[in-house]
Amino acid sequence: MKTSTWIDAENAHCAQNYYPLPVVLTKGKGVWLWDIEGKRYLDMMSAYSAVSLGHSHPRLLQVLTEQAHKLCVVSRAFHTDTMRPFLEKLCQISGLDMALPMNTGVEAVETAIKAARRWGVEKKGIPDGQVEIIVAKNNFHGRTLTVISFSSDESYKTHFGPFTPGFVEIPFGDEIALKKAITTNTCAFLVEPIQGEAGIQIPPQGWLKRCAKICQENNVLLILDEIQSGLGRTGKLFAFEHEEIMPDGLILGKALGGGILPVSAFLAKKEIMSVFTPGSHGSTFGGNPLATRVALEAISLIQEGDLLERTQMLGEELLQGLRAIKSPLIREVRGKGLWVGVEINTQKISARKVCEKMMELGVLSKEAHDSVIRFAPPLIIERENLHWAIEQFTKAIQFLS
Numbered sequence: 001m002k003t004s005t006w007i008d009a010e011n012a013h014c015a016q017n018y019y020p021l022p023v024v025l026t027k028g029k030g031v032w033l034w035d036i037e038g039k040r041y042l043d044m045m046s047a048y049s050a051v052s053l054g055h056s057h058p059r060l061l062q063v064l065t066e067q068a069h070k071l072c073v074v075s076r077a078f079h080t081d082t083m084r085p086f087l088e089k090l091c092q093i094s095g096l097d098m099a100l101p102m103n104t105g106v107e108a109v110e111t112a113i114k115a116a117r118r119w120g121v122e123k124k125g126i127p128d129g130q131v132e133i134i135v136a137k138n139n140f141h142g143r144t145l146t147v148i149s150f151s152s153d154e155s156y157k158t159h160f161g162p163f164t165p166g167f168v169e170i171p172f173g174d175e176i177a178l179k180k181a182i183t184t185n186t187c188a189f190l191v192e193p194i195q196g197e198a199g200i201q202i203p204p205q206g207w208l209k210r211c212a213k214i215c216q217e218n219n220v221l222l223i224l225d226e227i228q229s230g231l232g233r234t235g236k237l238f239a240f241e242h243e244e245i246m247p248d249g250l251i252l253g254k255a256l257g258g259g260i261l262p263v264s265a266f267l268a269k270k271e272i273m274s275v276f277t278p279g280s281h282g283s284t285f286g287g288n289p290l291a292t293r294v295a296l297e298a299i300s301l302i303q304e305g306d307l308l309e310r311t312q313m314l315g316e317e318l319l320q321g322l323r324a325i326k327s328p329l330i331r332e333v334r335g336k337g338l339w340v341g342v343e344i345n346t347q348k349i350s351a352r353k354v355c356e357k358m359m360e361l362g363v364l365s366k367e368a369h370d371s372v373i374r375f376a377p378p379l380i381i382e383r384e385n386l387h388w389a390i391e392q393f394t395k396a397i398q399f400l401s
């Protein structure tokens with residue numbers, strides 16, 4: 001069947017809550033994807049960083065199948081022998097004390113919000129029902145109702161109200177605004193160290209460190225959403241390491257599942273996590289043996305060898321390669337590690353058009369909003385493939401100029 005026929009047939013039954021590129025994928029291996037017509041593409045997007053280890057990593061497939069034959073899901077009604085190694089690993093790599101496993105990213109964000117609120121009431125002494133959480137403008141933390149309640153993107157919110165109260169927005173990168181926004185009812189500041197969906201927005205150097213200090217001075221929890229920035233994407237295991245700080249809570253997802261399963265977790269200091277009591281939170285699939293076994297292996301793979309150093313080095317090359325392209329279509333190139341955004345002059349062309357042209361040339365990526373083309377290849381990408389992607393992007397830009 002032809003791609004366009006396939007897509008029309010799918011659209012007859014599919015909610016139109018996404019606007020995918022017109023390609024129908026059927027196979028993936030490493031950094032490569034294949035469509036139903038047999039055409040091969042380089043994956044420069046990695047499912048929004050979920051596929052940092054590439055598609056179908058052999059070691060992940062091995063533990064996946066081994067564990068699948070052994071034990072997959074029993075719910076949290078029982079202990080399982082896969083949970084402890086997974087939690088120990090998470091705490092060891094992050095420096096935090098405890099973790100609560102969930103499935104999707106937004107569930108872990110919800111978990112963090114519940115933990116912060118209960119901590120606010122039970123440990124900080126904020127009157128019940130009056131806790132406030134400070135968030136950043138243009139944040140992205142997922143799509144549940146509570147989480148879109150503090151989104152600044154109207155398209156996420158239209159006609160979905162009423163919304164969850166208790167969130168206060170400040171500009172990203174502005175610590176004076178953070179200081180001013182804190183009241184005696186503030187329990188936490190929830191923020192992405194780098195805003196991915198907002199278009200790979202990097203705050204001023206030292207900002208996070210200054211925020212950490214302000215939070216500490218005011219007994220406000222610093223909770224970092226590293227669902228996209230974490231687990232090696234920026235060239236360090238966690239983006240907070242670039243600023244040598246320690247958050248009170250940390251949210252992980254995406255790459256945690258090795259690009260195979262949805263696995264997320266909220267990690268925190270003991271003082272915070274201890275607010276959870278039996279019945280106060282849960283998930284049928286969260287922490288299931290299959291997911292935790294795959295996640296444990298995914299973390300090991302990210303830690304092993306020189307993957308992080310390579311990510312830093314190749315990230316620099318990607319940044320330089322893209323910055324070398326001189327075109328009136330390009331406004332700015334910014335990024336950290338293998339996570340780069342190219343801001344397009346939307347008066348001349350849409351980012352979508354550029355992504356469509358790149359697709360023709362065999363490179364898959366996706367715009368963030370209308371103006372930014374993101375590059376976030378699997379961290380395992382070979383140098384020559386990365387440079388090939390830069391060449392194709394250059395061709396696309398030249399063609400469209």
Ligand SMILES: *Cc1c(COP(=O)(O)O)cnc(C)c1O
Binds near residue numbers: 048140228254
């Ligand atoms: C993707 C993402 C989420 C939501 O994760 P889902 O698995 O899609 O629910 C939350 N926060 C950040 C920073 C993300 O990039």
